[in-house]
Amino acid sequence: TGQQLIWLPACASTNSEAQQLLRENRASEGCTVITDDQFAGRGQRGNQWLAAPGENLTLSIIWLPTFLEASQQFLLSQAVALGIYDWAELLLGASPMLRLKWPNDLYFGTQKLGGILIENSLSGAKIQSSIVGIGLNVNQRHFTLPTATSLGALTGRYFQREELAARLLECLEKRYLQLRAGRLRELRQSYLAALYRYQEWHDYEVAGRRVRGQIVGVEPDGRLALRIGDEVQHFGLQEVKHV
Ligand code: BTN
Numbered sequence: 648t649g650q651q652l653i654w655l656p657a658c659a660s661t662n663s664e665a666q667q668l669l670r671e672n673r674a675s676e677g678c679t680v681i682t683d684d685q686f687a688g689r690g691q692r693g694n695q696w697l698a699a700p701g702e703n704l705t706l707s708i709i710w711l712p713t714f715l716e717a718s719q720q721f722l723l724s725q726a727v728a729l730g731i732y733d734w735a736e737l738l739l740g741a742s743p744m745l746r747l748k749w750p751n752d753l754y755f756g757t758q759k760l761g762g763i764l765i766e767n768s769l770s771g772a773k774i775q776s777s778i779v780g781i782g783l784n785v786n787q788r789h790f791t792l793p794t795a796t797s798l799g800a801l802t803g804r805y806f807q808r809e810e811l812a813a814r815l816l817e818c819l820e821k822r823y824l825q826l827r828a829g830r831l832r833e834l835r836q837s838y839l840a841a842l843y844r845y846q847e848w849h850d851y852e853v854a855g856r857r858v859r860g861q862i863v864g865v866e867p868d869g870r871l872a873l874r875i876g877d878e879v880q881h882f883g884l885q886e887v888k889h890v
Contacts, residue, residue, distance in 0.1 A: 786805055
C-alpha cells in the first residue's frame with residue numbers, strides 16, 4: 648500500500664480520482680491518492696466532507712479484496728476503521744477516550760477525528776475493487792461543527808502530514824493483511840474493544856423516535872445490534888442514529 652502514491656495539490660474528491668485511475672486501468676493494488684485541498688469531499692449518508700486546505704489528511708486507497716464476498720463488505724470497513732484507530736493510538740497514546748463510533752468513525756470523547764467512505768464495485772457475489780476513502784483531521788483548529796476535533800486541537804502540537812500519511816498506510820496495511828489472512832476473530836474482538844458506547848445505555852433515534860438502547864454487538868453484515876427494552880434489534884446505517 649502506498650508504493651504508487653499520487654499527491655495532488657487539489658481535487659474535488661480523492662475517491663473520484665481513484666475511481667478514475669481504476670477505470671482507466673492506471674492503478675495497481677495499494678495505489679493511493681492524497682490531496683492537500685479536497686474541495687468537494689463526500690461523506691457517509693450523502694453528507695459533504697469538509698477539510699481546511701493544507702491541514703488535514705484526505706486520501707483514497709485502491710484495494711482489490713477479491714477474496715471477499717459482496718456480503719462481507721463490512722469486514723473491510725471494520726479493518727479500515729481499526730487501521731485508523733491504531734494510527735490514532737500511535738499518535739495520541741492509548742486512551743479510553745479514543746473510540747470507533749459505529750460503523751466506522753474515529754472519535755475522541757464525543758468529538759469526531761475522522762471518517763471513512765468505502766466504495767466497492769462488485770462482480771457477481773464478489774468484491775472486485777474497493778476505493779477506501781479516509782478523512783482525518785490533523786492540524787485544523789477551527790471547525791464549523793462543535794462535534795469535530797483534530798490531532799492538533801487535542802494535543803496542541805503540529806503534525807507533519809507526510810510522516811502521518813506514511814504511518815497511516817502502514818497501520819492500514821497491517822489490518823488489511825490480517826483480514827486477508829482470515830483472522831476475523833481478532834479483527835472483531837479489536838473492533839468491539841474499541842467500539843464507542845459498547846454495552847452502555849444511551850439515547851438513539853430509530854424511525855424518527857428517540858429510544859433508550861444498549862449496543863450489544865455488530866452483525867456480520869455490519870448492522871448494529873441494539874437492545875431496546877428486553878429485545879435485541881438490528882439496524883442499518885440509515886435506520887439508527889446516535890443522539
Ligand atoms: C464520513 O465520516 O462521513 C466519511 C468521510 C470520508 C471522507 C474521505 S476524505 C477522502 C475521501 N474522498 C472523499 O470524497 N471522501 C473520502
